[in-house]
Amino acid sequence: MKDNVKTDFCISCRRERPYSLKKETIRKTIRGSDYDFSITSAVCVRPVEAR
Numbered sequence: 001m002k003d004n005v006k007t008d009f010c011i012s013c014r015r016e017r018p019y020s021l022k023k024e025t026i027r028k029t030i031r032g033s034d035y036d037f038s039i040t041s042a043v044c045v046r047p048v049e050a051r
C-alpha cells in the first residue's frame, strides 16, 4: 500500500495514471535576496512496461 497516490488523467500518457504528490523546496534569488518556495508537484508514476 502506498500513501499519497492518486489516479488522474495524464496528458502526457493520455490515460489514467497514478500520481504521486511530491513536496520539494526550491530556492530562487530575486534581486539579490534568497527566497525559499515550498511547492507540491504531481509526478506521474510510470510502471515499467516492456514495449
Ligand SMILES: [Zn+2]
Pocket (backbone or CB within 6 Å): 010, 011, 012, 013, 014, 017, 044, 045
Ligand atoms: Zn504520465
